[in-house]
Amino acid sequence: MSEIRDIAEKFYISITNGETQVIEDLLCDDFELIVPMENGILSGYYKGKKRFMEDVLPLVFSCVNPEEIVFCKNFKIINSFNNTIISMAQNDGIALSGKHYNQIYLHIMIIEEGKIIRLIESFDSALANDSLWGDSKKLIPDEHFSLKNFS
Secondary structure, eight states: OHHHHHHHHHHHHHHHHTOHHHHHHHEEEEEEEEEOOSSSSBOEEEESHHHIIIIIHHHHHTTSOTTTOOTTSEEEEEEEETTEEEEEEEEOSBOTTSSBOOEEEEEEEEEETTEEEEEEEEOOHHHIIIIIITTOOOBOOSBOOOGGGOO
């Protein structure tokens, strides 16, 4: 059980420090980011480690000055069981838009064989769309979110 907690903690610390290689090493090739909402700049299913590293992270990191906002600066693992972590993370600061981006994330992370295979992320999308992404174009998902497609 502590192995999956260690992996989750390493993930958060690497996000906080902007260590993209560490993040990449923690993800399985078939990694899946699920943002269960509609009409956000980031919403739906994003499939594959490559998609996450080349499209999702650059979109998110490009909207902040790391001296002004540290993503997941504070995090707490609420529960862990089997191969699942439930956690919350928080950051605050000013986005490049000049607006406050004080965000709270709820995460469900699935870990198998020492790699993160799925991250389900919920957050205040209105805040993110307004303060973080501003005029960014919507990152088209590989699939739109629907519980019918959820396995």
